[in-house]
Amino acid sequence: MMLTKNLFKKPGNPLEWYDGHNKNSMPDIPDQMCISCPQCKAILLTGDLNENARVCPKCGYHFRMNARQRIGLVTDGDSFRERDAKMRSSNLIGFPNYEKKLWHARLESGENEGVVCGTASIGGFPCALFAMEPYFMMGSMGTVVGEKIARLFEYAAANSLPVVGFTVSGGARMQEGILSLMQMAKTSAAVKRHGEAGNLYVAVLTDPTTGGVTASFAMEADVILAEPGALIGFAGPRVIEQTMRQKLPPNFQRAEFLLEKGFVDEIVPRRGQKEYLANLLSMHQRGNGHGSV
Amino acid sequence: MEAYDRLAAARAKGRPTGLCYIRNIFTDFMEMHGDRRFGDDKAIVAGIARLCGMPVTVIANEKGGSTKEKVRRNFGSAHPEGYRKALRQMKLAEKFGRPVVCFVDTAGAFCGISAEERGEGQAIAENLTEMMALKTPVISVFIGEGGSGGALALAVADEVWMLENACYSVISPEGCASILWRDSSKVKEAAQCLKMTADDLLRLDVVERVIPEPADFSEVYETLKTELYHSLVLKKAEEIPALLQKRYDRFRKFGAT
Numbered sequence: 447m448m449l450t451k452n453l454f455k456k457p458g459n460p461l462e463w464y465d466g467h468n469k470n471s472m473p474d475i476p477d478q479m480c481i482s483c484p485q486c487k488a489i490l491l492t493g494d495l496n497e498n499a500r501v502c503p504k505c506g507y508h509f510r511m512n513a514r515q516r517i518g519l520v521t522d523g524d525s526f527r528e529r530d531a532k533m534r535s536s537n538l539i540g541f542p543n544y545e546k547k548l549w550h551a552r553l554e555s556g557e558n559e560g561v562v563c564g565t566a567s568i569g570g571f572p573c574a575l576f577a578m579e580p581y582f583m584m585g586s587m588g589t590v591v592g593e594k595i596a597r598l599f600e601y602a603a604a605n606s607l608p609v610v611g612f613t614v615s616g617g618a619r620m621q622e623g624i625l626s627l628m629q630m631a632k633t634s635a636a637v638k639r640h641g642e643a644g645n646l647y648v649a650v651l652t653d654p655t656t657g658g659v660t661a662s663f664a665m666e667a668d669v670i671l672a673e674p675g676a677l678i679g680f681a682g683p684r685v686i687e688q689t690m691r692q693k694l695p696p697n698f699q700r701a702e703f704l705l706e707k708g709f710v711d712e713i714v715p716r717r718g719q720k721e722y723l724a725n726l727l728s729m730h731q732r733g734n735g736h737g738s739v
Numbered sequence: 740m741e742a743y744d745r746l747a748a749a750r751a752k753g754r755p756t757g758l759c760y761i762r763n764i765f766t767d768f769m770e771m772h773g774d775r776r777f778g779d780d781k782a783i784v785a786g787i788a789r790l791c792g793m794p795v796t797v798i799a800n801e802k803g804g805s806t807k808e809k810v811r812r813n814f815g816s817a818h819p820e821g822y823r824k825a826l827r828q829m830k831l832a833e834k835f836g837r838p839v840v841c842f843v844d845t846a847g848a849f850c851g852i853s854a855e856e857r858g859e860g861q862a863i864a865e866n867l868t869e870m871m872a873l874k875t876p877v878i879s880v881f882i883g884e885g886g887s888g889g890a891l892a893l894a895v896a897d898e899v900w901m902l903e904n905a906c907y908s909v910i911s912p913e914g915c916a917s918i919l920w921r922d923s924s925k926v927k928e929a930a931q932c933l934k935m936t937a938d939d940l941l942r943l944d945v946v947e948r949v950i951p952e953p954a955d956f957s958e959v960y961e962t963l964k965t966e967l968y969h970s971l972v973l974k975k976a977e978e979i980p981a982l983l984q985k986r987y988d989r990f991r992k993f994g995a996t
């Protein structure tokens with residue numbers, strides 16, 4: 447697969463373990479030239495890392511990646527057509543400082559909201575596609591994220607399209623209170639209808655996928671894939687440590703752990719995702735007399 | 740009353756728990772145990788009973804009364820097998836045309852190693868999709884605490900009712916204060932901001948009905964018995980596709996523009 451440099455024009459945000467919802471813990475160093483790999487400690491040039499799909503060339507560690515980089519990586523050429531690009535959240539329950547947080551999130555991510563949705567082709571096969579945005583409040587699910595995802599599944603159902611979705615999320619967006627919780631039910635409803643009409647849904651769980659997103663559309667796919675090393679769980683590790691009053695085993699809640707426990711179908715490294723997805727879509731073409739009709 | 744006072748009432752020692760509602764509203768309750776996959780989660784009680792003579796499926800969070808009982812019930816925080824047990828009973832309700840009544844009272848799904856390794860997220864997610872398409876009427880009543888996804892997993896219903904002092908929230912105010920403000924003293928403020936009381940949720944269209952709590956609590960049971968019966972009889976008369984469309988629309992409207 448060819449990767450062009452200009453796919454990764456956007457400076458990647460580095461590495462820092464991002465804890466929950468606090469924006470302050472993530473440093474914003476756009477011009478950083480070098481990054482140290484948290485797994486093998488190798489010093490990598492940011493440019494080289496971006497050219498390598500933000501995977502450490504030395505050890506295969508998967509660095510975090512923004513939504514448009516992901517879409518660029520798996521879709522064909524300029525086939526991506528965005529939907530509902532302009533939808534923006536407002537402060538529905540009057541939560542203190544939420545407007546300011548939204549403003550910062552837009553600035554930091556360059557996106558209007560925490561998910562990018564649209565249609566595209568992958569290896570020539572058309573699909574509806576969503577990619578959550580880690581640099582927008584850690585892909586937390588508020589009403590707009592829920593609405594965009596529900597609309598995408600409804601559009602895909604109306605057009606008999608498969609859905610491919612990349613998840614990354616700290617969970618429900620608490621600044622929208624109960625309305626963010628309702629998005630779990632809303633997206634699940636749309637996923638269910640899309641599936642009942644015989645359409646394929648493939649989820650790719652990336653680091654981290656937690657909370658309300660795990661407990662809704664991330665775990666509802668027909669095929670659930672995960673990136674190597676991705677943290678995937680309902681409760682966050684810190685909450686569990688507090689509950690259990692013990693240290694967690696090293697690979698606990700990692701993609702490999704979920705594979706072992708039977709909750710993901712396969713771990714697919716980033717470099718192989720496009721080919722893997724194309725093959726999967728090709729085996730689920732509707733009306734070709736082979737797959738589902 | 741302030742939001743935090745409501746929450747304190749919802750959590751108060753001695754407040755009736757799930758089994759009290761089952762005993763006082765229904766007759767002939769037969770408890771059905773186990774998820775047929777892993778085990779029997781005592782944080783959720785499920786079974787069959789009669790409501791004014793009509794067979795229904797009843798599912799309830801049970802926090803336990805005494806300390807010993809609380810521990811046995813894991814304080815009402817369910818593992819995946821609890822949600823799977825509930826879903827199994829709901830599927831049987833669908834098969835036999837029984838309406839479903841859920842009583843929600845949980846601080847949240849259990850956050851621990853055992854729950855994670857058995858797929859807490861997957862279990863909740865499956866309840867959301869399956870309840871959304873369940874071909875029989877469902878009414879969920881919040882009787883105490885309603886904590887996040889663990890509460891929603893019993894509340895994808897045609898109608899959601901709340902007791903006057905019950906709460907329902909995306910996160911506990913303690914969690915909100917510590918994660919968002921790193922300040923555990925701001926719990927009361929968080930409770931206010933989250934809009935978690937029955938009145939708030941009625942205004943936000945998240946619940947259809949608030950059940951008053953008079954000094955004599957037996958009136959709550961009487962009200963619920965009558966109101967549940969009448970509502971379920973009406974819903975049973977509806978065509979299933981219309982019922983399911985309304986349920987879809989009920990949740991689809993939140994945040995739709």
Ligand SMILES: [Zn+2]
Pocket residue numbers: 483484485486487488502503504505506507
């Ligand atoms: Zn490395």
